[in-house]
Structure formats: C-alpha cells, structure tokens
Amino acid sequence: MQRMSIYAMPLTWLALLALVPLYGCGKHRIVARPSAKVALEPEYPLHIMAQRYNELMRYLSDVTGRRVEWLSSASSEGMIATIESRRPDIALVDPLHYVILKKACDAKLLLKVLLKPVSGVGKPKATMKxxxxxxxxxxxxxxxxxxxxxxxxxxxxxxxxxxxxxxxxxxxxxxxxxxxxxxxxxxxxxxxxxxxxxxxxxxxxxxxxxxxxxxxxxxxxxxxxxxxDYPNPCFICLPEVMKRRAGVIHELKEALLKLNQPLPEHRRILELAGWAGVTEAVDDKEYDVVRRLIDELNLPY
Missing domain, CATH: 3.40.190.10 (Periplasmic binding protein-like II)
Structure with a gap:
C-alpha cells in the first residue's frame, strides 16, 4: 500500500487537521483556539467592511486569545435573523434593531459606540443623524x-x-x-x-x-x-447566549473597553472603524425616542 506524504495531502485535509483540538503525543500537539463571533451591520460593501473592522477582529483575537470572527448578512433584515439564530456572541446594531430585538428577544445592552464628529473636530459623539x-x-x-x-x-x-x-x-x-x-x-x-x-x-x-x-x-x-440626533449604534447580546457564553461576552466587552486607553495601536483601530471610543454609559431609556417613532409612524415592528 502506497503511503501519502503530508506534502501531497489536499489543502482541505490540512485545514481539517488544524481544527483537531488535541492530537498527538508528547510536545507535538495541535491546539485549536476557542472561537468567538461578533455580528456587524451590513452597512457597506465587503472591502470597506474589511478595511473598517479587520484590525478590530485581530485585536479582539489577540486580547481574548480566541479566534474572533465577524458575521454579517446581505441585508438588515437578514442581520436580525442572524442575531436571532443565537450564533453571534455579541452584535453591533442599528438602534432600531436593538429596539426590535429587545421586544422580541429581550436583548441586553452592553456598550455604545462613540463616534468622531463628521468634521473630524470636536468631542466624541454619543448621537448621530x-x-x-x-x-x-x-x-x-x-x-x-x-x-x-x-x-x-x-x-x-x-x-x-x-x-x-x-x-x-x-x-x-x-x-x-x-x-x-x-x-x-x-x-x-x-x-x-x-x-x-x-x-x-x-x-x-x-x-x-x-x-x-x-x-x-x-x-x-x-x-x-x-x-x-438619535442614539448611536450599540453592542448587544441575547439572554440565552449570555447564559451559555457569559465568559466570552465578558472578555469581548472588556477588550472593547480597553480601546479607550490612549495607545497608538488603539487609536489606529478606532480610526479605521470610524469610532472615537466605546462606553458603558448606555441605558435602555435612551432608545425610547426610537420606540416613539415606531408608534408615530405606525411601523410594523
């Protein structure tokens, strides 16, 4: 029987080997990093999303020691379905999506994004237009x-x-x-x-x-x-995910808050994402203005 060299193995098999949690003996073991998933609104084309958020995902991976992936969808409606599937650990969402998911799934607020003024001059903004x-x-x-x-x-x-x-x-x-x-x-x-x-x-x-x-x-x-002005987009999680993945969510939240530390690499990540920082100072009542809009416009959410 002919023995196949590892160099002749298809790349698919090599990729699968990388996913094996623990195999081998002695010092030669392959260890898979635990994963975490962050959902992001599909605001822009893939290349712009990658420019904005790839550095952030690498940073979160480095700080948490996890393989952090970002999830998105082809549409805003699909984004809600992605979050409702309980696949993401946390999600960065439009304020309307938070209100919808709060009503449907009791979504929990974690953080709010602070934005740079469009002019580039002035204090970080907790609201946008x-x-x-x-x-x-x-x-x-x-x-x-x-x-x-x-x-x-x-x-x-x-x-x-x-x-x-x-x-x-x-x-x-x-x-x-x-x-x-x-x-x-x-x-x-x-x-x-x-x-x-x-x-x-x-x-x-x-x-x-x-x-x-x-x-x-x-x-x-x-x-x-x-x-x-309305409240900025926010990071949320679902209660069922929090029960299963509380440690992961805590790690991601703490890593995001560390971006507020005045380090050059943090400033670069925030700059690419278009953020000025993140804050824990966020309350469900801030989003009552969105609920009033839904009622006033008689929207089916």
Whole structure:
C-alpha cells in the first residue's frame, strides 16, 4: 500500500487537521483556539467592511486569545435573523434593531459606540443623524419634491436609513405612502443610485458620503436635509447566549473597553472603524425616542 506524504495531502485535509483540538503525543500537539463571533451591520460593501473592522477582529483575537470572527448578512433584515439564530456572541446594531430585538428577544445592552464628529473636530459623539440626499443635475431639489419620487434606501428596517428620514418627511406634511422606495440593501448602493440618477432622493446615515468620496463621483449628490440626533449604534447580546457564553461576552466587552486607553495601536483601530471610543454609559431609556417613532409612524415592528 502506497503511503501519502503530508506534502501531497489536499489543502482541505490540512485545514481539517488544524481544527483537531488535541492530537498527538508528547510536545507535538495541535491546539485549536476557542472561537468567538461578533455580528456587524451590513452597512457597506465587503472591502470597506474589511478595511473598517479587520484590525478590530485581530485585536479582539489577540486580547481574548480566541479566534474572533465577524458575521454579517446581505441585508438588515437578514442581520436580525442572524442575531436571532443565537450564533453571534455579541452584535453591533442599528438602534432600531436593538429596539426590535429587545421586544422580541429581550436583548441586553452592553456598550455604545462613540463616534468622531463628521468634521473630524470636536468631542466624541454619543448621537448621530440621518441624512436625505438628492440628485442635483441643474439645480438642487427641495424636500417638498420628494412626494411621489423614487427614493433609494438601504432598508425599511433601519433608523438612520429610513425611519429617521420618514419622520422628517411626515413633519414636512409629505404623504409617506407616495414615496416610491427602492431597497438597495447597502448605503453605498443608495449613494450610487442617487449619483447616477436612478433615484431622485436617498436616505443614508451621516458620514457615508465622506467615506465614499474616493470611490464614487459625488458631484451630483447634494445633502438637502438632516434628521435630529438619535442614539448611536450599540453592542448587544441575547439572554440565552449570555447564559451559555457569559465568559466570552465578558472578555469581548472588556477588550472593547480597553480601546479607550490612549495607545497608538488603539487609536489606529478606532480610526479605521470610524469610532472615537466605546462606553458603558448606555441605558435602555435612551432608545425610547426610537420606540416613539415606531408608534408615530405606525411601523410594523
């Protein structure tokens, strides 16, 4: 019988060997690192998500000693399903998603992200805004022209890309039923749709245009309105996951809080993610403003 050299083994088998927890004898043992999973909102295309969060995942792996993976989905609706599956240990979510998951699964707040001002100058922000953009070719449309127009949105199930802007339109006397919304799934697609004139208006979060300025021609994209401030995205976990994985969640939370230490490598990770820091100072009552929006707009969440 012919013996196969390890160098001739398929890569698949070599990968499987790496997953064996403990094999061999003496000093020659293969040890698999325990894993942890962090879910992230699918805000942007994969390459931008990787630029923003790969360093963060490496940092979390180094600090916790775990193989930390990030999970996402193709849409915001899919993100909620991913979290409800109990696969992630923790998740960074849009405020509307927190409110939905609090109601459906009793989601627990862990941390809130602090954001850099869009201008880059000033104190860290615990709140952010949504933005209404328009295709401006020969003149900037007014908000009143949105009635009956095509409006690109990343989802109808996000605060900063639909619900906050819907409130602005309602307050301006616009019949929301006349908006011809097109769901683009990601914010970069919303901006592209408006830039190329496929949609006359678009709903995105503040900071998105600055992030995409090197990849899209924004000469025909104008901001015509901002929403009021709402609480920032937050890290959450589900109670069932907390019962099974309390130690893992504690490790991830403590590692994230250590990013506030003024070290060059921490500043780099925060800069890439677009954060100014993270804080434990977060309370469910902060998100009551989102619950009131849901009721006022009669949304089915």
């Amino acid at each position: 949504g933005v209404i953009i328009a295709h401006a070719d020969g003149g900037t449309p007014s908000l009143s022209e949105i009635e009956g127009s095509i409006v690109a949105v990343p989802s109808r199930q996000v605060l900063f890309g639909f619900v906050a802007q819907a409130k602005v339109c309602k307050d301006a006397g616009i019949n929301l039923n006349t908006l011809r919304t097109v769901i683009e799934r990601r914010e970069d697609r919303v901006v592209a749709s408006v830039a190329y004139g496929r949609a006359k208006f678009g709903f995105i979060r503040e900071g998105t245009l600055e992030l995409l300025s090197d990849t899209l021609d924004l000469s025909k994209v104008k901001v015509i309105h901002e929403t009021r």
